[in-house]
Amino acid sequence: MTNSFNTLNLNQNLIEALKKQGIEEPTDIQMKAIPISLENKDIIGESQTGSGKTLAYLLPIFQKIHTDKREMQAIVLAPTHELAMQIDKQIKLLSENSRLGVTSATIIGEVNIKRQIEKLREKPHIIVGSSGRILELIKKKKISAHTIKTIVIDEGDKLLDQNNLNSVKEVIKTTMRDRQLMVFSATINEKTLNTAKALMKEPEVIKVEDKNIANPNITHMYFVTEHRDRIETLRKLIASTKPEKAIVFINKSEEIKLTTLKLQYHNMKAYGIYGTASKEERKKALEGFRSGKFNILVASDLAARGLDVDDVTHIFNLDLPRDPKEYLHRVGRTGRAGKSGTALSIITKGEVSTIKKFSKDFNIKIEEKEIFKGSIVKPHGNKSSKPSSFSKFISNKKRPNSAKQKSR
Numbered sequence: 001m002t003n004s005f006n007t008l009n010l011n012q013n014l015i016e017a018l019k020k021q022g023i024e025e026p027t028d029i030q031m032k033a034i035p036i037s038l039e040n041k042d043i044i045g046e047s048q049t050g051s052g053k054t055l056a057y058l059l060p061i062f063q064k065i066h067t068d069k070r071e072m073q074a075i076v077l078a079p080t081h082e083l084a085m086q087i088d089k090q091i092k093l094l095s096e097n098s099r100l101g102v103t104s105a106t107i108i109g110e111v112n113i114k115r116q117i118e119k120l121r122e123k124p125h126i127i128v129g130s131s132g133r134i135l136e137l138i139k140k141k142k143i144s145a146h147t148i149k150t151i152v153i154d155e156g157d158k159l160l161d162q163n164n165l166n167s168v169k170e171v172i173k174t175t176m177r178d179r180q181l182m183v184f185s186a187t188i189n190e191k192t193l194n195t196a197k198a199l200m201k202e203p204e205v206i207k208v209e210d211k212n213i214a215n216p217n218i219t220h221m222y223f224v225t226e227h228r229d230r231i232e233t234l235r236k237l238i239a240s241t242k243p244e245k246a247i248v249f250i251n252k253s254e255e256i257k258l259t260t261l262k263l264q265y266h267n268m269k270a271y272g273i274y275g276t277a278s279k280e281e282r283k284k285a286l287e288g289f290r291s292g293k294f295n296i297l298v299a300s301d302l303a304a305r306g307l308d309v310d311d312v313t314h315i316f317n318l319d320l321p322r323d324p325k326e327y328l329h330r331v332g333r334t335g336r337a338g339k340s341g342t343a344l345s346i347i348t349k350g351e352v353s354t355i356k357k358f359s360k361d362f363n364i365k366i367e368e369k370e371i372f373k374g375s376i377v378k379p380h381g382n383k384s385s386k387p388s389s390f391s392k393f394i395s396n397k398k399r400p401n402s403a404k405q406k407s408r
Contacts, residue, residue, distance in 0.1 A: 017097035
């Protein structure tokens with residue numbers, strides 16, 4: 001029997017709205033989370049990137065919102081501006097297609113607070129944004145925390161880390177004790193799980209196993225080089241592969257500018273996106289990348305959280321991610337919608353064991369390659385098809401002799 005949204009006791013208007021988006025069957029995380037959420041239970045949900053987590057929490061929120069009341073009823077916390085905007089876009093689409101009249105507003109840092117206060121005067125039903133700015137506006141009494149019935153922590157692995165946990169906790173404390181709390185993420189380790197449980201009332205833990213942990217449409221390869229030669233190797237690989245759209249991942253955000261400038265120096269259309277960049281700067285970066293104004297985006301994992309850009313053909317890892325599962329997050333941005341993609345990692349000799357562990361743990365083939373005269377080839381140990389300089393020398397020495405013998 002095929003899974004159906006009709007079995008989940010959802011409002012028919014919501015089901016029709018989903019059909020307008022071409023969504024007719026719920027994903028595994030939606031099948032498991034929606035009924036529990038409708039019972040107002042706290043939830044910790046883990047499911048891979050692209051598995052439909054946003055709708056898994058938005059659909060029950062929509063179902064429970066009293067649109068006849070002009071009051072704030074739900075908060076969705078997100079770690080980046082892009083993800084907040086993406087969630088808000090889905091809310092507005094669902095509201096328009098369902099004609100339920102659910103309203104929303106994005107409240108994020110580094111944006112004119114006066115304009116946000118103006119938005120909040122309309123009493124939007126759902127507030128999406130960063131914990132820091134939302135907390136600030138709660139303290140200013142511009143957000144009515146006592147009317148909030150549901151709080152969602154999206155990308156829980158990031159928002160419940162040591163950098164964000166305090167502000168998230170403070171937001172939760174301002175709301176009534178009977179509110180519902182939901183945490184969703186693609187990866188939830190033991191520490192995050194325990195942190196989430198400590199904030200909740202007997203939460204239901206939902207874990208959807210990855211059916212295909214790695215996308216089979218992605219070709220993986222790695223290149224061994226000296227640490228000082230990484231950017232030069234990257235430049236050569238970009239010149240060789242000629243990507244339509246590529247994301248270059250770097251661990252340290254302070255190295256983004258240097259890498260971007262070096263690529264630009266070689267006339268490559270590169271642009272850096274920073275976790276600390278202003279909203280306008282990040283918007284400019286994404287619009288330029290989507291439109292093709294530039295085709296190489298240099299970013300850290302945090303800066304790239306929530307990015308949803310179509311037709312990314314290549315992923316370059318200038319640094320291997322510190323968390324192994326981030327490798328899957330990164331490469332999962334290419335090879336989408338049945339298209340093929342390529343993931344290239346530039347590593348040092350000391351990191352070969354790490355890349356081989358990724359290969360084993362995720363059951364993917366990551367081949368060693370090297371760049372030779374502008375082309376990607378197998379390492380020198382497998383170049384038996386190419387004549388060595390010594391064999392060429394011997395061959396050339398023999399030719400005149402054989403010519404002389406024939407002339408005799």
